[in-house]
Amino acid sequence: MVEEKKEIAVLLEEKRVFYPPEEIVKNSNVKKWMDKHGIKDYDELLERAKDIEWFWGEMAKEVVNWYEPPKKVLEWNPPYSEWFVGAKYNIVHDALDKHIGTPRENKVAYYFEGEPGDTRKLTYKDLYIQVNKLANALKQLGVKKGDRVGIYLPMIPELPIAMLACAKIGAIHSVVFSGFSALAFRERINDCKAKVVITCDSFYRRGKTVPLKKQTDEALEDAPSVEHCIVFKRTGEEIPWDDDRDI
Structure with a gap:
């Protein structure tokens, strides 16, 4: 010391x-x-x-x-x-849209290296496709401009994809650190009255897996505003599933 x-x-x-x-x-x-x-x-x-x-x-x-x-x-x-004052703007246009159809669309926009050593490279075009896919899914679930979306994800590419997808349609995202407890997540999604939450099955941390979907389910036991839960696959572990809510 x-x-x-x-x-x-x-x-x-x-x-x-x-x-x-x-x-x-x-x-x-x-x-x-x-x-x-x-x-x-x-x-x-x-x-x-x-x-x-x-x-x-x-x-x-x-x-x-x-x-x-x-x-x-x-x-x-x-x-x-x-x-x-009086301006209209969407950050996704400058982050992604304007690069499509240009040489930059095939350049790597996002490098990812996770635990236990898996890697991914996403070009601007890859991100553009994934962001639009999720944005359209959110719209189909009834998410509109001004609605809130709770994001409970580890540091994986789907996190910025989810944030940009919300921005694309004018939804307000509330990102909650994946290390926070189910109770802490519940408090935040109830405070903002989130309509949809986005999470994943589980994630790697220090050689172990953290059951994030299970924690999400605990949070949603008393979160009346949440209508749907979008679940990304990270580890492939078996997880609890609610057919009426989970996607």
């Missing part, structure tokens, strides 16, 4: 500054953005960023493809703020 404290103290006292190579700086996105706006150096960037409406309005133009552009960048009524 003493050695650990010593090491942390040394790190906190580190005074050296490590600058990136000039070639990397020149080709960075932030440098190209600065050049576009005539910003010469980092200090000037910080100064210009003080005008937060200008800064975030211009930055959004670089990374966001609006369905409808904002009428105003910021509506500030202390202590409340509303950003990009």
Whole structure:
């Protein structure tokens, strides 16, 4: 413990500054953005960023493809703020949709290596297909814009797929850490009145399997708002099943 404290103290006292190579700086996105706006150096960037409406309005133009552009960048009524007033946007368009039909669609978007060592590679097109498939399934289950979906999954590719599928149709996702208990999950899905929950059979952790579906069932014993439970296959273990609710 003493050695650990010593090491942390040394790190906190580190005074050296490590600058990136000039070639990397020149080709960075932030440098190209600065050049576009005539910003010469980092200090000037910080100064210009003080005008937060200008800064975030211009930055959004670089990374966001609006369905409808904002009428105003910021509506500030202390202590409340509303950003990009009047805009319409879906994050899935920029994350996935715009890459379909371009060379990027076949590039790997997501590398996964899990326990006990299984690996998966998902291209942008793979993700696009999976996200749309789940989004359509949610719509068929009656999930609409503004409805809540509880997500109780480990760190597997289906987690971001589920989040993007919700965003695609305007549903609000509530992600609950898979290490939380059934009671903790129940409290969260009851708080948000989730209409659907998404989970998996079980998952690997430290050489053992954790029965996540069983924990989900315990949570749903007293979760009246939940109509359906979508279950992904992770380990392939046998699990309890409710024909009227589980999918």
